[in-house]
Amino acid sequence: MKNPAGNAGPARSPFAGGGVWLWRDGAPGLAEPLSPEALAAAHPLWAADVARLSPFREVVLGPQHGPAAGVWLAAAGAAGACAAPVFVTGACASSLDVARVLGEARLLPPFSSVLALSQTGGRGQMRRQWVSPPGNLYAALSWPADAGELGAAAPVVVGACLADALYARGFPAQVKWPNDLLADGRKVGGILIEERGGRVFAGIGLNLASAPDPATLRRDHAAEAACLAAFGEVPGAVTLWVDLVKSAQTCYRLCVAVSGSRALSRFLEGRLAWLGREVRVCEGGSHEYRARIVGLAEDGGLRLRRDEAGPGQVLTLLSGSISLL
The missing domain is CATH 2.30.30.100 (SH3 type barrels.)
Structure with a gap:
C-alpha cells in the first residue's frame, strides 16, 4: 500500500479484521506455544471450541510485529467470526501480563482480548492468587481508556455488562460490588482492572467447569464459590467469550449514551447483588x-x-x- 507521497505506508495489522487467533509459537517467558491439538486435549470445553473454530490457517508474522512475531493460527470456522481479535495463548503467568505486552505493541485496540488456556500466576484483588486450571476462562479485555465519567466506575460497569450478557443466556448472574460475579448468590467470577501506560485492561476470571475447593478459600470470603456449569450449559470458553465480548461492547455504548444521568445508575443497580440487603x-x-x-x-x-x-x-x-x- 502506498501513501499519497508514493512511499510505502505502514503494513496493515493481520489482526485488524478481528477473529480468533491461536498463538502457535508463543513467546519465551510470556506464553507457552499452543496448537489446536493441545487445546482440544486440555479440556472437553476447549475440544468443543476447536471443533467450532476449525479449520485454521497459518499466518507468519515477521519481526516488525514485535512481540507477536512468529506463527499464528487464524480460526476459519464460523465460531471465529468477531470484530475485535481474540488472542488465545497457551499457559502463561497471567493473561493480563500478555495483554500488557501486546498492548505496548499497539496490537490490542479496545474490546480485543487475550484468552489463556491456564495461568501460573493468576491474580485477583489485593494480589490474591486466582487458581487457574484448564477448563475455566482467564481473559484480559482491552477496555476503552477514554471512558470519561465511566472510568472511575469501570469495575462495576464491566461487571454489570458481563452479568447482563450472562443473564441473557440463562445464567442467574449479578455483580457483587465492587468486582465479583455471582450466580444465585455464589461466586463464579471476578474482575480486576489494571491501568498500564495509559491503557486499561480488565482481567476476568470465570469458573466455567470447576470452582476452587472451599478449603482453599480465605476465611473471610464473602460468597461460596461455584461454576457456571452448575446453572446451565456452557458452550466452551472461546465460544462463550466471543459472545460475551460482543454483548459487552454493545452494553458499554449504551452506558456511554446515558452516562452522567440517573439512567446509568438504574441499569447498574439492575444487576447489583444484595440490593436492599x-x-x-x-x-x-x-x-x-x-x-x-x-x-x-x-x-x-x-x-x-x-x-x-x-x-x-x-x-x-x-x-x-x-x-x-
Whole structure:
C-alpha cells in the first residue's frame, strides 16, 4: 500500500479484521506455544471450541510485529467470526501480563482480548492468587481508556455488562460490588482492572467447569464459590467469550449514551447483588459496621444506609469489602 507521497505506508495489522487467533509459537517467558491439538486435549470445553473454530490457517508474522512475531493460527470456522481479535495463548503467568505486552505493541485496540488456556500466576484483588486450571476462562479485555465519567466506575460497569450478557443466556448472574460475579448468590467470577501506560485492561476470571475447593478459600470470603456449569450449559470458553465480548461492547455504548444521568445508575443497580440487603462492611482493613445497600452512585461507589450513624443517613463507599450478615 502506498501513501499519497508514493512511499510505502505502514503494513496493515493481520489482526485488524478481528477473529480468533491461536498463538502457535508463543513467546519465551510470556506464553507457552499452543496448537489446536493441545487445546482440544486440555479440556472437553476447549475440544468443543476447536471443533467450532476449525479449520485454521497459518499466518507468519515477521519481526516488525514485535512481540507477536512468529506463527499464528487464524480460526476459519464460523465460531471465529468477531470484530475485535481474540488472542488465545497457551499457559502463561497471567493473561493480563500478555495483554500488557501486546498492548505496548499497539496490537490490542479496545474490546480485543487475550484468552489463556491456564495461568501460573493468576491474580485477583489485593494480589490474591486466582487458581487457574484448564477448563475455566482467564481473559484480559482491552477496555476503552477514554471512558470519561465511566472510568472511575469501570469495575462495576464491566461487571454489570458481563452479568447482563450472562443473564441473557440463562445464567442467574449479578455483580457483587465492587468486582465479583455471582450466580444465585455464589461466586463464579471476578474482575480486576489494571491501568498500564495509559491503557486499561480488565482481567476476568470465570469458573466455567470447576470452582476452587472451599478449603482453599480465605476465611473471610464473602460468597461460596461455584461454576457456571452448575446453572446451565456452557458452550466452551472461546465460544462463550466471543459472545460475551460482543454483548459487552454493545452494553458499554449504551452506558456511554446515558452516562452522567440517573439512567446509568438504574441499569447498574439492575444487576447489583444484595440490593436492599443488610451487609457487613469492612472499610480500611479493620473498620467494620452494618449497613443496608440502597444503590450505586454515578462514580460506581456503593450507596449505603447506616441508621446507627443517624436516622436515614446515606453514605457512599468508594473502597472496601462487603458480605451478607
